[in-house]
Amino acid sequence: MSGNVGTILLSHQAPTSLIRMVEYWRALDAEQDFLIAYGGNDPSALLIDCCEVINIDDPELKTRDHPRERQSYIGVFRAAVDWIQRNELTHIHFAEFDEIPLVKNLNSSLVATLESEGCDVLGHRLRRIDQTNHPHCLSHLADQKFMEYWKMMSLREDKTVILSMLGCGSFWTKEAFLAIASLQPPLRIYLELLLPTAAHHLGFRVRNIPTDDAFMAPEVLKDESEIERYRNLGAWRVHPVKNMWTKVV
Amino acid sequence: MKELIRCCGLQLIRWMGSRIRDCDTGEVLGTAIILNLGGRIHLIGYAGPPIVPVFLPQTQVTYWRCSLGFRRWQEVDFPRVKNHLES
Numbered sequence: 001m002s003g004n005v006g007t008i009l010l011s012h013q014a015p016t017s018l019i020r021m022v023e024y025w026r027a028l029d030a031e032q033d034f035l036i037a038y039g040g041n042d043p044s045a046l047l048i049d050c051c052e053v054i055n056i057d058d059p060e061l062k063t064r065d066h067p068r069e070r071q072s073y074i075g076v077f078r079a080a081v082d083w084i085q086r087n088e089l090t091h092i093h094f095a096e097f098d099e100i101p102l103v104k105n106l107n108s109s110l111v112a113t114l115e116s117e118g119c120d121v122l123g124h125r126l127r128r129i130d131q132t133n134h135p136h137c138l139s140h141l142a143d144q145k146f147m148e149y150w151k152m153m154s155l156r157e158d159k160t161v162i163l164s165m166l167g168c169g170s171f172w173t174k175e176a177f178l179a180i181a182s183l184q185p186p187l188r189i190y191l192e193l194l195l196p197t198a199a200h201h202l203g204f205r206v207r208n209i210p211t212d213d214a215f216m217a218p219e220v221l222k223d224e225s226e227i228e229r230y231r232n233l234g235a236w237r238v239h240p241v242k243n244m245w246t247k248v249v
Numbered sequence: 250m251k252e253l254i255r256c257c258g259l260q261l262i263r264w265m266g267s268r269i270r271d272c273d274t275g276e277v278l279g280t281a282i283i284l285n286l287g288g289r290i291h292l293i294g295y296a297g298p299p300i301v302p303v304f305l306p307q308t309q310v311t312y313w314r315c316s317l318g319f320r321r322w323q324e325v326d327f328p329r330v331k332n333h334l335e336s
Contacts, residue, residue: 126324133302
């Protein structure tokens with residue numbers, strides 16, 4: 001694998017679950033650095049020693065109705081900058097706790113896809129949504145600052161393009177990730193819009209991950225017992241599997 | 250309960266709603282009840298991929314009618330542009 005990949009695991013779960021999660025990821029691919037971005041309320045989670053843990057005490061992350069409250073990952077990205085630079089990472093895999101990798105060396109496949117696509121960001125369910133009925137886009141358009149922001153910061157000729165992608169399972173070059181981390185938008189923008197749209201307008205090439213979109217669909221809850229079936233169907237990973245790390249062993 | 254009502258509503262719309270087709274490919278993208286209320290067209294219960302409304306081209310000059318259709322954006326495939334990070 002060319003490059004040095006780090007995986008950020010965003011979780012709010014209990015310390016035992018965090019350890020289980022990292023052990024599982026590491027067993028599939030030991031050649032990566034891990035950072036747990038912890039958004040929970042248990043201080044003992046910050047003391048686990050299986051990998052580095054940072055506390056994300058950010059009201060923009062801790063939302064209940066994520067689209068309506070416009071959940072943002074900017075704070076998580078910003079908090080990870082020091083870890084990325086210290087470990088001299090070249091690529092960042094951004095995963096949520098309920099994303100389960102199914103194949104060995106997932107990051108090698110993602111780096112290969114990134115290189116073959118000649119892009120800077122890979123995401124799931126990437127779509128262009130300006131001028132469409134997409135509810136997240138429509139609700140943001142009601143705020144005049146939304147389009148003004150893209151017009152102000154865009155390096156593109158067409159400053160009206162709005163993209164959407166899933167928040168989990170995105171894969172970034174260091175440059176694209178750090179550029180997003182440095183943003184300070186004047187309004188709160190839902191992460192599924194902000195991440196791909198900002199990367200696009202900053203000049204980065206954003207592409208859809210060609211496989212797995214169906215396996216990552218958030219509206220279809222998956223169970224741990226189905227993992228083998230998904231693996232046989234060719235999935236690289238599945239999402240969301242909520243009970244994977246909380247089961248009592 | 251709310252989820253159940255939503256699910257039943259969507260099933261009903263799937264059964265009795267109008268088919269929404271991609272005007273370029275003819276592909277059925279979903280179903281919706283289309284209402285004209287207060288001078289606006291409302292799409293109720295559409296759960297397919299994001300669609301862009303477009304007035305459709307006509308082969309003849311027609312003054313009394315025009316049609317509104319829907320299409321999807323093509324897949325996201327914009328080139329990288331030189332930016333401040335590369336300079």
